[in-house]
Each structure stands twice: as C-alpha cells, then as structure tokens.
Amino acid sequence: MSTTDTTDEQPRELLAATNVKKHFPLDEGLFDRLFGDSQVVRAVDGVDLTVHAGETVGIVGESGSGKSTLGRTVSRLYEPTDGSIMLDGRHIETYSGRELRSIRRRVQYVFQDPLSALNPRKTVGESVARPLSVHDIASGEAKWDRVAELFDEVGLARSHLDAYPHELSGGQRQRVGLCRALVTEPDLVVFDEPVSALDVTLQAQILNLINRLQQEFELSYLLISHDLSVVRQVCDRVAVMYAGEIVERGTVADIFENPKHPYTRALLDAIPRVEAGERGERKSLGGEPPSATNPPDGCRFHPRCPEFIDGSCSGRKPELQSVDGSAGHEAACHWLDRSEAKRATHTPPSPSERDVIQESTGD
Amino acid sequence: MSTDYGDADTFFGVRLDRFERLYEAVAGDYKATFGLVTVTLFVLAAIFAPELAPYDPMAQEYAIMQAPSLSSAHPLGTDSFGRDLLSRMMYGARVSLGVSLGAVTIGAVVGVSLGVVAGYFGGWVDDALMRFVDVLWAFPWLLVAIMLVAIFGQGVWNVIAAIAFAYIDDFARLARGEVLSIREEEFVLAAKNIGLGDLGIMTEEVLPNAVAPLIVQFTVLIARAILAESTLSFLGIGVKPTTPTWGALLGQGRSLIGQAWWISIVPGVAIVITVLGINLFGDALRDAFDVRGEGGSP
Numbered sequence: 001m002s003t004t005d006t007t008d009e010q011p012r013e014l015l016a017a018t019n020v021k022k023h024f025p026l027d028e029g030l031f032d033r034l035f036g037d038s039q040v041v042r043a044v045d046g047v048d049l050t051v052h053a054g055e056t057v058g059i060v061g062e063s064g065s066g067k068s069t070l071g072r073t074v075s076r077l078y079e080p081t082d083g084s085i086m087l088d089g090r091h092i093e094t095y096s097g098r099e100l101r102s103i104r105r106r107v108q109y110v111f112q113d114p115l116s117a118l119n120p121r122k123t124v125g126e127s128v129a130r131p132l133s134v135h136d137i138a139s140g141e142a143k144w145d146r147v148a149e150l151f152d153e154v155g156l157a158r159s160h161l162d163a164y165p166h167e168l169s170g171g172q173r174q175r176v177g178l179c180r181a182l183v184t185e186p187d188l189v190v191f192d193e194p195v196s197a198l199d200v201t202l203q204a205q206i207l208n209l210i211n212r213l214q215q216e217f218e219l220s221y222l223l224i225s226h227d228l229s230v231v232r233q234v235c236d237r238v239a240v241m242y243a244g245e246i247v248e249r250g251t252v253a254d255i256f257e258n259p260k261h262p263y264t265r266a267l268l269d270a271i272p273r274v275e276a277g278e279r280g281e282r283k284s285l286g287g288e289p290p291s292a293t294n295p296p297d298g299c300r301f302h303p304r305c306p307e308f309i310d311g312s313c314s315g316r317k318p319e320l321q322s323v324d325g326s327a328g329h330e331a332a333c334h335w336l337d338r339s340e341a342k343r344a345t346h347t348p349p350s351p352s353e354r355d356v357i358q359e360s361t362g363d
Numbered sequence: 364m365s366t367d368y369g370d371a372d373t374f375f376g377v378r379l380d381r382f383e384r385l386y387e388a389v390a391g392d393y394k395a396t397f398g399l400v401t402v403t404l405f406v407l408a409a410i411f412a413p414e415l416a417p418y419d420p421m422a423q424e425y426a427i428m429q430a431p432s433l434s435s436a437h438p439l440g441t442d443s444f445g446r447d448l449l450s451r452m453m454y455g456a457r458v459s460l461g462v463s464l465g466a467v468t469i470g471a472v473v474g475v476s477l478g479v480v481a482g483y484f485g486g487w488v489d490d491a492l493m494r495f496v497d498v499l500w501a502f503p504w505l506l507v508a509i510m511l512v513a514i515f516g517q518g519v520w521n522v523i524a525a526i527a528f529a530y531i532d533d534f535a536r537l538a539r540g541e542v543l544s545i546r547e548e549e550f551v552l553a554a555k556n557i558g559l560g561d562l563g564i565m566t567e568e569v570l571p572n573a574v575a576p577l578i579v580q581f582t583v584l585i586a587r588a589i590l591a592e593s594t595l596s597f598l599g600i601g602v603k604p605t606t607p608t609w610g611a612l613l614g615q616g617r618s619l620i621g622q623a624w625w626i627s628i629v630p631g632v633a634i635v636i637t638v639l640g641i642n643l644f645g646d647a648l649r650d651a652f653d654v655r656g657e658g659g660s661p
Contacts, residue, residue, distance in 0.1 A: 131558065
C-alpha cells in the first residue's frame, strides 16, 4: 500500500528474520572434497528482515542479488544455512515435519512463472484444492465450494476449474497461482516477481488484485521484484539487496525520494523516464554483479561504485546505519554524510586503480 | 466435464475423464484400436483356452504325426507329434502373455519405485539404490533363472521372477533419469510449499510427469519378455517342457522349417502381432496421459 500508517504503536512483527544466510555448496569433484577445498555460493549472506502484520515489504535488486533465495529461505522452502527466522514470535528455522507443515499453511509463496509452478498434469482446480486436503481444512463438496468462491474472487470463471494450466492465458494462470496461495488463508504471502512475466496492462490488473486481496484477507506481503515501479506502487517499506546483502532499507518515500546508498541511486537512475529534457543524462552502472562464491572485500559494491572514495571502501565492510537519525531508514555505506555537491563532482578511480588503493590511504 | 466444480468422479482414485481421454485416444486412432483389439483377443483366447480350443493341446494324432498338415480339421496344422497347433497356441498364450505381463509389471513396479526414490532424494540414497541396481544389472539373468530353477524347481513363477529381475534396472535407470530433471521443476517446489510430503510429491507431482517414457519402455519390454521366456524354454529351464508356450513352439518348429514351416511361423507371427498391438496401444496410452497433447498422435 502506498498509504503509510503513521500510528504510534508498532503493529506486531509477523516475520522477523535475523542474520539469515543461505549458502549453496558448489558441486565439487572428488579431489576438492578430499582436500577440504569446499566452495559455496553465498546467495544470501546475513540479512535482517522484518514484516509487520498487514504491511507490504518489497525486496529489490538485480538478477543474482539473492532476493528470490531470501524469499524462499524465510518461507522455509530452502533450509537456512544460518540465522533465525521468527514467525509470530516463534523460531521456525528448525521446524520440520508436522511443525513445518503448520508453517506451510500460514506462509505461502507465489512463483514468478505460474506455468512452471503448476503441475501440467493436474487441472488448475485440483492444484488449488490440493492444499485444502493436505491441511485437512475441507474436503468433498465444501472444498470445491471454497475453491469456486476463490475463483470468483480473483476473476476466474468456474469453468476454468477443469482447465489444464497450458489451456489458460498468462494472466489467468497468475490468478490461479494467487488462488492456490490464498486458499489456506495464510498470514504471509511471498510474491516472487508476481507480474514480470505479464504484459503491462495485465501487470496493473494483477497488482490491483493483489492490493485488494490484501485488504480483504488481512494479509502481509513480502514482494520480490526487480521492477522499481511495481515496488513503488505496492509496498510500504523497501529493502535493496546487492550481492546477498541488504544495502539500504526504508519506507518507499525514503528509498525513492531520498536514496543514500550509491547502488540504490544507480537503480533509480536506471528507471526510464519520459519527462522532456532529461535525456542523455542517465548514468548506467558499469561492470557486473560480483561473484557470489568469492565476494569482494569491504563493501561488496566497491568495484562498481560510482562514488568509490578510498581504501575504506575496499577494506572495511560497512554496517547498516541509520540515515539522518531516522529509525526506519538505514543504509550500508561509509560515506552517508556526503553532500550532494560532493557526490556530483566526485570522479572515482577506475576499477583497476581501485585494487591498488590500500586501506592506509583511507579515513 | 460432468460437474461445474471440476469435482470429477473417480474410479479407484483415477479421474474418470482420464478414461474418457483414453477412450477418445483409442477410438480416434485406427492403429490404437487395432492394438487394443488384437491384444484383447489374444488375452481372451488365453483366458478361455479350455473352452475355445478345438483339441486337447496334449492329444496326439499318430496318423498325421510325421506329416504336419494344414486341413479344415486343423486350421493351423499339427506339430511333429501330431498335436493341434491352434490349441497349443491358445494354451501357449496363457504362459507367454501371463509370464511377460507379470514379469514386466513386477519389474516396472520395483524398478520405478527404486528409480523414483533414488532420483528424488539424491545424495547417499541415490548412491546406495543405484549401486544396488548396478549389481542387479551386472548379475546375468540366465544364471538367476538357473539358480531359481535349481532351488525351487521348474515353474511359471520362477520364470516370472527371473525375467522381472532382469528388467528392474531398465526401469530404475529410466525413472531416475526422468525424476532428476522433474524434481528441479518449480511445481515440485510449489507442492512443497503447500505442505505436501515427500511421498505425495513423488506420487502426485513427479511420477505422473515421468510416465510417458515408462509406458514406452513397458511395451518394448513385453516383447523382450516373450522372447526371454522362449529362451528359457529352449534351454529347458522354463516352464515344464511339454507345456505349450509360444517361445517353445517356435523353438520346436525351428528344426522342421523345411518340411513344416507353419510350426515356427505361426507362433512367430503371433509374437509379432502381440508386440505390435501392445506398442500401438502403448502409444495411445501415452498420448492419453499427455494432457498437453504434445505427443506424436497423428
């Protein structure tokens, strides 16, 4: 929602993830295993994340920044490597079996591509109804009534119940995905790029639907997207991820009106604009996201940073610190307090020079 | 479909519209119809052999023993012992079809279970199960057959066991390979997300999507099983030597092919027609299961 609640009392923390890490082991040969030279992909590397009841938190970042992995780890589709995940004050990171199944009912995940996320050999009605029998919520007639109601709710015809996924259009399939996520009446829904596979008119429809469902069912959302306009439209708070870490977070207003981290600025600069007179001024971010097996020392963004200052960027890892004393807005940069004028005139050293700059020249 | 809620009637857990699809697939395709009809006829002939067969398959007619002949009394002729070939073919179908269907079904159930579990769980489960399958594969099935006969004596069940043993690895490897790619699909993660357990994911999500190549494998191995049974009969470690089987008839007629070609040609043709029929029906079955309609249906 873009309407931010500024009530004094903080709503309850539905999801609180602390220092969450998800490392994937690289498939190694026998020799690496024997000699203990094991490498891991640090997809998510120490992330704190909270979602309050009723709010929508956005996670943005470029491909490979670990945002989907984060979403899947906090919803326990992936085993967390480290860190704690609390749902309603209970640690769920060690749950398994029956306990985990109760979590599955309360946390639902909506996939980016509904075609690949629906079993091609089940009718979409069967796919949507299945959670009801898994969790013993309803069976027989009651089950199908509930599914049919939800189909009405999201604007699908009841005749679609008997359709197979490939027989539906992209928008209809994503509506089916929403139905499946909502059928167990969850508390938290994680959306992984919910509209990026759809065309623009459909995107607006689905986003409106997502908004409406949130109010109707009192849901909390975690929305993962690389599309900043989607995030701006739907979210209350935003976290910006880079190379498995959160580099800046705050309310939508904080991030979009007052971005502090150079990476956030670069992301915002990359949004195409249609206003006259602004053409040609866009700076594009050079380079590529760093290797997730061997991330750069210091600030992980330093090899690409347009505001690279000195050795402290490449030597010390910046912690998230509050911006302008505001509690909600935090950024992980050593140079948060620089003035706009300095930022504009600063010419950073070239990437090859950056490697040479030593810690000693800093501070 | 019948109801507006998509709550299709089920028959032993299988949705009836699947059978409708199967019916459409078979009725709409003359090759599949041919396959189903021939296989059904052979199976019926085998089941009702005691009622249908014109002669006792063991009864010898000494008058025409040395000169197998085609006549109205013996439409398919007689063999070198003067026994009616048509009757022997009908009784032979019982053993041949029963052994091949039974052996391949057992091999499929065991092999697919092993392969699906191995592929789904991966890691050490995969290693352990597939090494076990390797051992089965490396063990010569003829030796297994000889061993079983040596221990338990001759009998249909030993033949079935020996042939099933030989086919476990084919099914296990094929199923595992399919599962390895299917388990990475997003709908498997989605099934995990709704709280489905491992067993549910394997049977509901993974296996139905791996079924097409398994059906093809099944129909191919039926043919090989009929021949394997005849191999065992030929070596004298199959069913009891006087019991007629297609493979045994084929083997006996081989030496007389110059004088009485029909003794070996008739069972040979029967094997070919059965295998063809099962293959054609299997293709229709595969298309019926393939809801996307991507199969090579004409």
